[in-house]
Amino acid sequence: FAPMTSVPALQRIEGRIRPFCSTTKILNSNDDDDDEDNSGMFDETENMEGNWMKKSTSIDFMPSEMQNSKDDSTYMDVGINGKTFGIGGLSRRMHEAMMVVATKQFPSGIPEELGDVYLLYSMDASAKEAVKVAMDSNGYALNLGDDESMQDEGAWGQIESVSFVDSETGDVIKGEDGSTSYESFTDAIAKGGWEPGDGFSFVVREIPSRKKAMDLEALLKALDPDGTLWDEAKDKGMLLPGDDIGSLKELATDCEQRVNSAPREANDEFNVYRGGTSMGYNVIQRSSLLKASRNPDGSENQKTLLHVMDSLANHGCIIVDLTDEDKSPEVAETMSGMWGATGSFFKQIGEGDAASTIPAMGPAEGVGSSHAMVGYASFKDGDNQFLETRISRTDGSLLPKETSSVIGEEGVKSMVDAFNIMSEVGKDIVRIATAASSDEAGAFVTVGSVVSQDEDSPSIAGLSFEEATVSGVMDEDTQPSDDDIARASILASEAATLLTEEIMDDGKPLSESANIEHDEGQVSMSPHRICRYSNEKGSKRKAKPSEIFGAHTDTTFVTIVPAAAVSGLEVYDEDSLQWYRPELNARKHAKSVDPKGEMDAKFPWHSRYLIVMPGELLQITSRNNIPAAVHRVVAAPETPRLSAPVLLRARPGTKMDVERYMGSLDKADSLLLETNDMKMEDIHSSLQ
Ligand SMILES: O=C(O)CCC(=O)C(=O)O
Ligand SMILES: [Fe+2]
Known part of the structure; x- marks a missing residue:
């Protein structure tokens, strides 16, 4: 049941996050209403001051292979404010990098007609980077697939409403022709005179996107970038994502946190x-x-x-x-x-x-x-x-x-x-x-535990397990055989039966x-x-x-x-x-x-x-x-x-005996190891 057990762990981690960052809707993206689920750190309403993101409403060019797809593909509209994203600085660095390459390519000077192309590339690429970051922090990723042409400038979404902003204040600045808004990056460059380093805001529509598998740690990082909430929570002795429940004390904390985070x-x-x-x-x-x-x-x-x-x-x-x-x-x-x-x-x-x-x-x-x-x-x-x-x-x-x-x-x-x-x-x-x-922990697996009685057995015929080990036919690193694994399942059930008979009252x-x-x-x-x-x-x-x-x-x-x-x-x-x-x-x-x-x-x-x-x-x-x-x-x-x-x-007076009831100590987690050899009533008391 390996895939299943990883699910509750994740769910439980989510439960644990709740008490100290319950303000964001993004953590509830398990809610069944998927259409509502594109908010989070971003606004859903379009405006040029803030950043926003929402599902695209008019899609008429959906590639056929995507139409029936059952995955989480969708199209997004995103609005990016050039001030918050530091797009100006980014575009300058991108342009400089392109120039280094271009100078090597054209040692005798970059052809004049390419100048605007490099400008367009750097504007487009920095916009795309900003969109990637925005989507990422909302649990989405660009979904450009294997089609290389989708990576091309202008192909990953439909740009509109480009305006220049002061990177410090966020105020909209007029372009060279006096306009405050352009329909495309090409216009912004040709008519407005945009140059690398100039901040700009823009809207881009119909970006092929897909919902990312929830990565709670990444989300938490996005919500709590400097780790203040994390440190506060740690100081309070809370269990956090990734923390193991490694002791009886932590088990009690885990239960208490889950109790407290359930609604009243x-x-x-x-x-x-x-x-x-x-x-x-x-x-x-x-x-x-x-x-x-x-x-x-x-x-x-x-x-x-x-x-x-x-x-x-x-x-x-x-x-x-x-x-x-x-x-x-x-x-x-x-x-x-x-x-x-x-x-x-x-x-x-x-x-x-x-x-x-x-x-x-x-x-x-x-x-x-x-x-x-x-x-x-x-x-x-x-x-x-x-x-x-x-x-x-x-x-x-x-x-x-x-x-x-x-x-x-x-x-x-x-x-x-x-x-x-x-x-x-x-x-x-x-x-x-x-x-x-x-059984899942492999706690009863012993490599070479089942030695074939079959005369024809080629590998260790004629040797007992001990002899085989001594003579080096088998060693510790040998993989368990199907027989070893089958035997372990039987022992796991026998030992668990013993547990129910002996230490349950x-x-x-x-x-x-x-x-x-x-x-x-x-x-x-x-x-x-x-x-x-x-x-x-x-x-x-x-x-x-x-x-x-x-x-x-x-x-x-x-x-x-x-x-x-x-x-x-x-x-x-x-x-x-x-x-x-x-x-x-x-x-x-x-x-x-x-x-x-x-x-x-x-x-x-x-x-x-x-x-x-x-x-x-x-x-x-x-x-x-x-x-x-x-x-x-x-x-x-x-x-x-x-x-x-x-x-x-x-049952009072009985002891937790991990090897007797749950197999090898080498496979035991630290919670089991702590309880090993403890009297059951002491385990009980320490959980009160
Ligand atoms: O009576 C019930 O349904 C539940 C009682 C209970 O949770 C308890 O006694 O611990
Ligand atoms: Fe109860």
Whole structure:
């Protein structure tokens, strides 16, 4: 997936630029309306004082090979002010250079009739240079193609409105014939008496142009030529384009910057971004995430891997259909039971019966860690209500134990079952994403790892790998074979599986067979949180949807949010740089698979879907391929939303062991190296 991973990196860099230079439209040139996108440092209106640039309106000579082109070719009109561009000085230097060459060519004197031609060349060439610079700083380039004649003077655009200016003041000066404006460079020379060194302004139309691939560093340089903004940003400890996220501290900064640069305003569900057409916005089937769906050799399935990576790296989440398009509805029935329990809980809270039964949010009994909280809490005058639950590792029961007196034993069972369903999905996704990233980094590649058993093998037949190395048949520089690479993919998946089993906390005791240090305590670090979000208090907010749980990233491997009946979870789409509501895509998918709502009798449509968002720990194990999702909850007045996220965190007392879970230290980035051998709870704490 190499091309894909370079995209989010670029997008994320753009996100990081925003906080300190948000004034220019040019940085938003990802906006879909391309026609509007020719502004930037230049004005769009034509006048002779400023510089301007816009798309040409009347093109009737477009070469046929360009007419159907799907690239970014276009035609531009540009106005250049001779004062800002120092055109006078440039034309003098150009003329002098031409004279040096001409003198060599005509030792006995330059023919008189060529004099004006050299003048025209130097005027035209300096104008062309100025236009190149102007276009370049607006993200465009001259598009003269391979046709040499297009390079000729006068052929790269239609010159008009040439006037002489004082290079110091920019004031228009009359030519020798008293005119203030000429139709062409030829006229300016012949009638106006232009000479090299004289400043001039001009308009040139219909310049063949093409949009350059965005080079953010070049843009930044254009916007911040002396580097003041850059230095200021550095002083503030900001991450800048080109900076690696090389430490836990920088990871925290990266997340904070991305959180801060996402807009605070909210749209209703009709106006919010609906996602694009790329694979990563599609719902994935539960079964394709299972280890059983890997390739026969045990490497990850390429199609699943691309889907997972596109979703997580570029769009902030992946939407999972638990039923495989209704082929296995039982799981959705369990989820439906959990939704029933959640509804029942908040109904009783609302009626005032339950609040006194359930302990207030506090550290779970018998656990030292202040991270392991359980209990009920209410914020914002009750607009935000939470019950934090956790699984007891000793007996698999749900904490706080008083929950059963509100939702009953059945209700509790459905919550525990739902937790298990969700955490298994979360583990599969972490396996795939981590394996894909290790594999891409080549972290398990060992040259010569697979020695052919084939008697006929010509190169190293009869030698073991060690013998081959010792005898110099192979050396370090040898390229890995296809077999070496295939083996690495299998190992990457195996190691990532181990990671999900050992250092992710699924609420169960660590397997006996895991031969690692651990001190996991009696309570799961991964909470199952049931929530009610409303927008009823605070009369000012009433008119429209607004943030009720502000933008943040989670210190988790993944956060799993079961799609709710009422939409409201928003993830910040790193690709389009807009808020995006995955619950709407889940709803659309449900409509397409079950248009008549025939399954509704068994379970509500939304209990089929999970939304899985990457957290900060996955950003680490994916080697920064996957940024932790910036997300928030938006609530509309009068439509409370119930929610039941699971936050999958790390098992206490276990250690990050890069070689065990992610392969060679030689291939590890500096963030991975920093975390290597750290206790998972220390990594967690340092990200708070
Ligand atoms: O409830 C939700 O939809 C999301 C909650 C969330 O982001 C969190 O609890 O960290
Ligand atoms: Fe969250």
